[in-house]
Amino acid sequence: MNTTIGNLVVIALLCGLASCVSNKKIVYLQDQEKGNGHKRFEPVSYPATSPDYILETNDIVSVKINHLQLTQDYQQVSEDFDTQMRMGIQHPMLIGFTIDDNGMVDLPTIGKVELAGLTIFQAQEAISDKAKQYFTNYAVKVFLLNSYVSVIGEVQRPGRFPFYVNELNIMEALSMAGDLSEYADRQHVRIIRDRGEKNEVIVVDLNDRELLTNPAYHLQPNDIIVVNPLSSKKFIRRDPQNIFNAISTLVSVATLFVLITR
CATH class of the missing domain: 3.10.560.10 (Outer membrane lipoprotein wza domain like)
Structure with a gap:
């Protein structure tokens, strides 16, 4: 009987160790x-290795041109740009401009600008170059919505x-x-x-x-x-408590068996 209990103790220790994850x-x-x-x-x-994202077809970009006459044209849904951004998280197409199959976006007043193949900062420069044909004293901000x-x-x-x-x-x-x-x-x-x-x-x-x-x-x-x-998670089934419950049940049954067979 002592051998049986000893074996159960060994099994319990092995199960406990199996449920542990090394640091x-x-x-x-x-x-x-x-x-x-x-x-x-x-x-x-460590050297920085951060490749820039390149815009592509079907990307949705937010374009904001700050100018006295243009601000409302580019804030399409609301006067409050923060409100727009909250909407953009769930529905980016409502406030953004989609890059079409030709790599272009069609913006109010300034017309089409090719953005596919550019980084966000290059896209800002491309839109700014187009906008200067129409306006002075303006600022352009572009970022990716999707x-x-x-x-x-x-x-x-x-x-x-x-x-x-x-x-x-x-x-x-x-x-x-x-x-x-x-x-x-x-x-x-x-x-x-x-x-x-x-x-x-x-x-x-x-x-x-x-x-x-x-x-x-x-x-x-x-x-x-x-x-x-x-x-190892396949063994512990997500909750280690399951193992200890099983061990406790096993030891209880063995103890009861020993008491009965004395």
Whole structure:
């Protein structure tokens, strides 16, 4: 009987260890080089690798030209531009201009401007060059309205999140989703990127500090981040309490069996 109880204890310990996740699989941006000692606490710089997004067909852009006569023409829905932006999050086509199949947008007063193939800042310059034929003392502001990042899989709050900044990195995107769960596979996070006629899949390791030098660290509009669970999660079924409940039941049954057979 002692042997039976001993075996149950061993099983319980093994199950408990199986439900644990090593810190090496959880900690972000680790220094993978060994033997650095105190140097790992020194500031480290990494080259910035942030490719600019290139506008393409069917992108929706907001164009605002500040001029006494033109302001109302470009704020199409409301006098309050902040109200427009809140509407644009859900319905960007209501307040923006869609780049047509020829790469053009048709703007009030100044007419058509080719934007496909340009960055946002180049688009501002192109519109400004066209506007100066009609106006003086004006300012042009352009930004992308259909700018989202989707995060799915082993995160706290999966979803599709709008962003209106020029640069968004993968850590910021994951923070929008409430961070990864304890059982997320941080070493094989996939980024699905639309490349027009094909989709590109990029795999990044969030545990490795060298991620900061990877161009994929900075996201592109409409990227999709896919986070798979660790293989150990198949065993623990999302809640470690299930394991301990099973172990407790197993030990209780064994104890009852021992008492009955004495």
